[in-house]
Amino acid sequence: MTEFPVFDGHNDLLLHLWLSGDRAGDGFFDGRAGHLDLPRARAGGFAGGFFASWIPNPEDLPEPENLAAAVSYPGLEPNRAARISLQMMGILRRMERARPDALQVCTSAADIEAARSRGAIAAIMHLEGCEGIGPDLDELHLFHAAGLRSLGPVWARETIFAHGVPFRFGVTPDIGPGLTDAGRRLVRECGALGILVDLSHLNEAGFWDVARISDRPLVATHSNVHALCPMTRNLTDRQLDAIAESKGLVGLNFATSFLRADGRKDAETSLDVPIAHLAYLLDKLGEDGVALGSDFDGAQIPSAIGSVAGLPALIDAMRKAGFGDPLIRRICWDNWLGLIGRVIG
Known part of the structure; x- marks a missing residue:
């Protein structure tokens, strides 16, 4: 187990529990295939993170090994999306009710610290893509009452709020128009409610619209450096400066x-590669602006990490790269806690 607690910016555990019909989350507590469960979280020092609700595509659309061409996805039917979003949020709440000693849904930085003090995983409820929210935003208020404190207006699909970037390699995220009128209302209402707006899947025009509208810190919960990997999902230097x-x-x-740098899905990727991204982000954002956003259970990750139990390997790589322990602690825990306190409360 690592000596540093880890708070993580993104995982897709709830999707897999929902797909398998595990509405009680037993697989999380007892052990499951994939990246994230309680036994391996304990082993790896994972103490909390953003637990996403993401609606799968109606059909299994393949993703090529090297994204030289854009991959587009159809939009979702809003009522179906709202229903599935609520079901995934319900799974998280059932898990908390079943094992309050092991997991707590948190709505503030103070809640996260309290959960950690008693050994429970701290879970921030996140909505990835807002297909289940209508233009009047009624569903947003319902989700907020259920505990939602973070959302991304889009995934890779277009919504009534904004345009997500297609998964494409070798081009910039400057693809398509920005926020719609409904999207601007969504961002303003999130600011009023204390809901974090995640920029990770927004295209560049949408990014700049949020930057103009919001007076909150700009946050990308799980993104990397475009200068090192020219994927549409990654952030340009100008975005990092903002x-x-x-x-x-x-x-x-x-x-x-x-x-x-080649945009390939390759589990044998050396940990020197994520370390290079961390170093670049630190240079652009400073020591308080960099954290972890693994995408556990949502992506192919380096085999040297393998699962949540492998977080100590990444920490060892940071240390070998010359990151001192105070900086490693910021990246692993302190920076997310500070940001959550400033944006959510």
Whole structure:
């Protein structure tokens, strides 16, 4: 187990529990295939993170090994999306009710610290893509009452709020128009409610619209550096400068196709590659602006990490690269806690 607690910016555990019909989350507590469960979280020092609700595509659409061409996805039916979003949020709440000693849904930085003090995994409820929210935002208020404190207006699909970037290698995220009128209302309402707006899947025009509208720190919970890996999902230097100016944060995504200079999905990717992204982010954002956003259970990650139990390997790589223990602790825990306190409460 690592000596540093880890708070992580993104995982897709709830999707897999939902797909398998595990509405009680027994697989999380008892052990499951994939990247994240309680036994391995304990082993790896994982103490909390953003637990995403993401609606799968109606059909299994393949993703090529090297994304030289854009991959587009159809939109979702809103009522179905709202229903599935609520079901995934319900799974997280059932898990908390079944094992309050092991997991707590948190709505503030103070809640996260309290959960850690008693040994429970701290879970921030996140919505990845807002297909289940209508233009009047009624569902947003319902989700907020259920505990939602973070959302991304889009995934790779277009919504009534914004345009997500397609998964494409070798081009910039400057693809398509920005926020719609409904999207601007969504961002303003999130600010009023204390809901973090995640920029990770927004295209560049949408990013700049949020930057103009919001007075909150700009946050990308699970993205990397476009200059090192020219994937549409990654952030340009200009975007990183804006995040730094807002005193925002970027969580390092472990997906190898967002890390590698060739954009390939390759589990044998050396940990030197994510370390290079961390070093670049630190140079652009400073020591308070960089954290982790693994994408556990949502991406192919380096085999040297393998699962949540492998987080100590990444920490060892940071140390070998010359990151001192105070900086490693910031990246692993302190920076997310500070950002959550400033944006959510």
